[in-house]
Amino acid sequence: MGLLKNFSLAATTALRHVSDDPVVLVLQLSRRLPAKIVQPAAKAVCKAMPSSTAPAALIAAHVAGDSNGLERRLESARANGVSGNRARLAADIALAAGQPEWADQFLPAAAGSARLPATVARRKWYDGDMSGAVAALAGQRGSLGRHHDRLAGELKTFSGWTPLLPSVHMVPVPGRVLHFLTNSLPHTASGYAQRSHSIMAAQRDAGWDVLAVTRLGYPVQVGKVLAEEQDVVDGITYQRLLPPRMAATADARMQQEAEELLRAALEFRPEVLHTTTHFANGLVVDAVARALGIPWVYEVRGQLADTWASTRADAAKESQRYLEFQAREASVMNAASSVFTLGETMKDSIVAAGIPAEKVLLAPNAVGGEFLGEPKNHVQARSTLGLDPDLSYIGTVSSLVDYEGMDDLLDAFAILSPDFPKLRLLIVGSGTSAPSLQDQAKRLGLSNKVIFTGRVPRESTPIYHAALDIFVVPRKDLAVTRAVTPLKPVEALASARPVVASNLPALREIVEDNVNGRLSAADDPADLATVLSGLLTDPELRKRLGAVGRSRVLETRTWAANAAAYSAEYKKAVKLSLESRSGTHD
Template identity: 60%
Template sequence: MTQLLRNAGLAARTASEHLTDDPLLLCLQILRRLPARLVRPPALFVSRVAPKNSSVTAVLLACIAAGDKAGLERRLAAAVEHGLAGQQARRAADVALAADLPQWADKLLDTVVPGTARLAATVARRRWYGGAMSEAVAVLDGQTGPLARQHARLAAELSVFTGAATVKPPAPTLPVPEPPAPTRSGRQLPARTQTQTPTAAPAARESRRVLHLLTNSLPHTASGYAQRTHSILSAQQAAGWDVRAVTRLGYPVQVGKILARETDVVDGVPYQRLLPARLASGMDARLAQQSAELLRIGRAFRPNVLHTTTHFVNGLVAREVAAALDIPWVYEVRGQLADSWAARRGPEARESERYRLFQEREVDVMRSADLVVTLGETMKRGIMAAGVPEQRIMICPNAVGGDFLKEPGSPQAARRALGLPETGQYIGTVSSLVAYEGLDDLVAAFALLAPHLPDLRLLMVGDGVESAALQKQVRSLGLTGRVIFTGRVAREQTPLYHQALDIFVVPRKNLEVTRTVTPLKPVEALASGRPVVASDLPALREIVHDGVNGRLCPAEDPGALAEALGTLLAQDAVRLELGVRGRDKVLRTRTWSANAALYDDAYQDFSLGRAS
């Protein structure tokens, strides 16, 4: 009961902050977390029956929830044309920002009379959206009440991005530790500044303990990030390591899981939550609070190594706690979150203050880690270009384990087990339904194939912010009966969904983030013996080899994608051979147990060096 009361307090505080900072975005987040079957039908009804030029906030939000982007833009255009002003125009601008339509927000803000209540809040959100962080803070200078609280929050986050914030955990003074010994490979660990910092008693030579700091995890988040993490932890545990995982401060309550417990155990792996009675105000203070909480856990657990992942705020905390415990730390670069942020905003975002500061903090964290782990050669080259020596970088690629190691069954058997129609051919994906995945191009390619292949179906497994828009695209093309949207599925069913396909498709857009980051799902598809058709991008070329285990085709070209798919669909023997080759290569080179051995060697270098 005590934990539930704490969770309720955290949830109320989070909701209150969102109401101050961006109430319309809070409404959208709530709508997106509710079951689609409850939200989309009424949203579709409202977007269809409301007047075509209605700019009522509820109607605009319904357009977003229904995936009716064209209807939303039509209504925003009408609002500008008819001279919408005052609070209505300001709120419509907020909706436009929430829908990633900043150009309409700008036009609407031009119609708002200076001095309109809370205008500064929306203008600040517009600056912040575009990455002009300092300008956003300046807009709110001297404000009072809720706008002063918004100013304080943005200023605190800016201080973290500029590197001015201090996240060091408070600690008592203890004797200065001895300088680190060389590792068994002869490499000297990077020296730390010898200050009067607290240390944990050194773990025994034979101990093998690793403490992971995570952004999110199973069972509350089922993303590729969470799946990779769990696979790593499970493999490390099987290899004899004592594993403990700690998620970020306030998670998962802050994402709506109000019944969360202090610890979840998934497949024997413990995930500890940091759910204090009260969160500090501002990102800088919360990172310091998180550091103190993680240090408390670290002193009790006494790990040999502290291991964290992107993005840089995790690295800031891990760096300070590792220094306090006098142990090495690992920074695992799984993606380029600055590029993910910019991908939603257009090429100009890469010239923004936020993007520059984001990159600077990432480089700072990577350079200060004892070891940087990443997913592939493309990402490794980027890390080296940032100034990290090659000998301090290790590749641990996305991999497979568990049921993906078992011999895959036929597509018909998998469909039967899932309750899907067994006959015909299936193309599709298992993915987060987000814009950079390019799934609108997959729907367009399917529309080109559908008239010629009447038994072909498209299977879309997963959920995300683009789900409503994709379903609307399918309806507009008259393909509703031939496209299956499953929504989010249980983790245990994922291998079956891969096996239900004849071809797995990765139609990613051509963006910086997709050119560099190698995804997990196509590796799982190859392990399932299914050929992969993917966009011809550097990161995907590390997984998909044209004519060997699949096909590559130009990104953002539905016609070329349809041609590649159609050719493979007509060649049963070729598909089978590509699938066999793909599975064989994955089982030889990409398993979680093999990755665990790589981590083991790196950790042993660290821990034996410190214990000797």
């Protein structure tokens, strides 16, 4: 029955994507399948159709990471005067590839295509003009009408709508906390999932009874059709909300999610709820907490409005989506009993949004488990990974997305390579930028010196850290990277490896120049190469910086310390809640 329910859920989700945006569905499927299958297939299509402007060839060029090839094909399509549905599909593919200026060139030629209103809506939605996107589909029927309803439902969640639940009597069990999560282990190995797991494991070790509940439809919606309704990882229970069918619009799904989470909470009977960005999680948990009369805390792990805006022109920060996103985040933070965040820079941003400073507490990215033990030396780590121990390695463990700046790291490595013939670049991780980065390495003539591992099991990351001479965080200078402190460099410091990071406020909270690492100018491969060169020629400095980095992390950044901070705040929130309900609180 569970499998039938999952297949029903997956099928209805896929059909909705086919109706709304088939191009995005194809791209999402390409990212879910193994890269060792998808990449050769995409490159084979490009080779077999070297000058084609057919939609399949455009998609293949994008999936293969051949940005130059995609642009060449789009230019050819424009020059050849494609029109009607072919022009509309070209616009859709350009939008999916993050090239709205190309979409704008094809849209006028798409007049007459029956599905043109959907592409116009996508174009407006891309810019953050949510009301304009909804208006573009007004009066449509059939699948376009359903698309209108879905966009209108999402706009409602940004514009003040909240799920509503009746009050329910529940006697909480002291010492129980329920975490509501966007994703989790073992199905997602992101920094988000790892941080959540580390927090809950530390809380369990501190005596809390912990339950994690993941968002409605996860992980079936990300392709894990065989998922069970419950997973237990290292003693932490992850409960799934997997109905056979999800409501058709975002507001209705959020209401459905709140009702499902309420049922899970009534069964577990926590005394406090804990959730994380973004605001959709907060709205659902706030509704459940109000229904049960218990407190909840909100953990701000990122500034997702800025993450969205980072892939768009500066005007995105004046868009409806951005402004309403920020307003909803502020309202959720105000509703929570307390707010936790990763660092001082993020706290300053939260306070600037109108949240009282005394309500905002720090729970920085931290380490535990194997990172607390003595790290392996380079030779041991490299031998285990099958790397030549006689070579030198710089690199990173990261999600491969544009704002991480891996293209700048590749350019810096190209500058270094002639002077350091035994140097290799190790890039551990996966993400949407992986194909274009591999293509860049090929164009630079460095394919034999750059190692892309793809995604690796989370338990393997300590040994990859240990294999490196220098860990690099080459983040771009964007609002999101100036504010958000990543997890992986903290783990690198715990591994006694010096960190070279972009000179950005959030990263300066982790890396102190010439103390535990070095800072380099963001978006400047030449300066990054200069800083790396100085460390590569000074092994004693690398050793000293690494030793200081490890010592500081073990003193100030452990999950056990964070668990103690959460525990104190939970108890305070529960006490205030009880006093408020009994009428004894002033």
